[in-house]
Amino acid sequence: MPAPEAQRGSRLLDREPTAFLGAVVRGVGQVDLQSRMLTGALLLAGLWVAGWRIGLFATLGTAVSTATARVLGMDRDDTAAGLLGYSGCLTGIALVTSLGAHPGTYLLAVGGSVLATVLTASLTTLLEPYGLTALTAPFCLISGVMVLGAPSFDRIWHGDPNPVAAPTSGDTAVAWSDLWHGFFSGVSQVFFVETWYVGLIMLAGLAFAGVRVLLGAALGSAAGILTAWALGAPSGLIANGIYGYNAVLVGIALGAVFLDATVGNALYALLGAAAATGLTASLTSLFKPFGGHTFTWPFILTTWALMAAVPRIPRLQRATP
Structure with missing residues (x-):
């Protein structure tokens, strides 16, 4: 989800010896629309503090999406700024929290993160005439389809280990x-x-x-x-x-x-x-x-x-x- 500062014309992927790592860290930051390295690093640190599964799948998803962008020869400035990695980050987290850290989940996270990069390009093309950006829609579409279909496959579905809470009736007294x-x-x-x-x-x-x-x-x-x-x-x-x-x-x-x-x-x-x-x-x-x-x-x-x-x-x- 592009921020104005992310549109600077620097060729980060050409100049930095640790360019790929930097792009991955920025990809985590771009979940919150930010490309600053320190912001991304603290967000990623928070994810690892939340648990190794969350941290690992967030890192895996961002890395795979970023690598996909590089392999496909997509815009190098966007890739360096993390604009092609953030949907992979969220996809990895959504899959592990919905399906658990099973072997099939790793494969889905990799496949979903690859697709997230391609779908980001598709939605960017479709929305550009309207002055809009893809935001996190690639993640929502891919993860939503995968999680919805998972119960149909025994090697994927092992029950919902961390169901997303739904707004229901309950105590409305706020402390x-x-x-x-x-x-x-x-x-x-x-x-x-x-x-x-x-x-x-x-x-x-x-x-x-x-x-x-x-x-x-x-x-x-x-x-x-x-x-x-x-x-x-x-x-x-x-x-x-x-x-x-x-x-x-x-x-x-x-x-x-x-x-x-x-x-x-x-x-x-x-x-x-x-x-x-x-x-x-x-x-x-x-x-x-x-x-x-x-x-x-x-x-x-x-x-x-x-x-x-x-x-x-x-x-x-x-x-x-």
């Missing part, structure tokens, strides 16, 4: 611990991790990407919590970040990447964060009957819809490259 846990977990749930201290590590990584990025993530998480509470969401789902991660991504995308730094744009980003929170519940209810997963679809659909409207709203300004 202080629910709020601060939810604030940090909303950041880590972008990578499907609900551990609050992993979110803290990741938030520190985003701070190195700039004040606007940090504020976009923080305000997005807060907006998600507030919206979920106002609508009467179960406190447990607020605490584990289920209602926050899509809002975090929208906050970063609209508040720090795709739009200029103006008050109007900031309010627009908060509107998007709130909308993504409500859409999380709607899409989860839509997917639940047939075993589908929400993943980051609320972020994708909200960002596409609001960015498509920008040319028709004179008071909003796209970020200048």
